[in-house]
Amino acid sequence: MPIVEPSLVTVKREEKLELDGIDVSGDWNTFLEPRVHTDLDLKIVDWVRSQPQGETISRCWQCGTCTAGCCMHTDYGLEEFNPRYFIYLAQIGYEEELRKYAQTIWRCVSCNKCVERCPKGVKVEEVVHTIGTYLEVSGGAPESPADRFDRAYTENLLARGVLDEAALFRTYERLEGRKTPARDLLRLGFTMLLSGRLHTGPFAHRTRGWRRMRPVLTKILEEEERARRARVEAPASRARGGSPGRAP
Secondary structure, three states, X not given: OOOOOHHHHOOOOOOOOEEOXXXXXXXXXXXXXXXXXXXXXOHHHHHHHHOOOOHXXXXXXXXXXXXXXXOOOOOOOXXXXXXXXXXXXXXXXXXXXXXXXXXXXXXOOOOOHHHHXXXXXOOHHHHHHHHHHHHHHOOOOOOOHHHHHHHHHHHHHHHHOOOXXXXXXXXXXXXXXXXXXXXXXXXHHHHXXXXXXXXXHHHOOOOOOHHHHHHHHHHHHHHHHHHHHHHHHOOOOOOOOOOOOOXX
């Protein structure tokens, strides 16, 4: 990972020792200076902090308690899932590095062990999900399977005001490129029919007054999505109070 603090690799020297055009002065930073990363953008932490679920990001002081107790990181051995590191990258505005974890960041199972153990009261689970949302709405990450399901679910519900489980299942299978064997589909359909949850085809019905409600709800969802994307695209205009937390 590139060094994010230029002063750590800058040495003031009056003379420069060279041998056949090669710097042999012995400075430890001779080969590190090109690794200095200066393209940091704090609009990430500003955006996360402006969201209801991300407002506690400023409390994080990088103790690592969240990662140490994370079931994905420790119990399941997914070492690249590191809540502390995700928050750190967002705090310093290192979007290029953060994008590398655009898919991993959604592996959180919301066990909330990190929230219970955080000594500073950071709602880690909510903050991490908000960072993941930033990556998606800013175009820094491809649509995740969870997002594809949410999109299919919303479109299905908007159709008639009642969830059509069978249609949702077929739509999600198509989006994921999967195909369930016909025998399993028949077994699942028969079970849903007996349970009274099969609202599709001849069994379909519509929420009363839905034709009037659907345009209203659709408009609200579209406005919320435009506002969310606008907050990401707009440059941070307010003054920032102090430097964000840094890893010790």
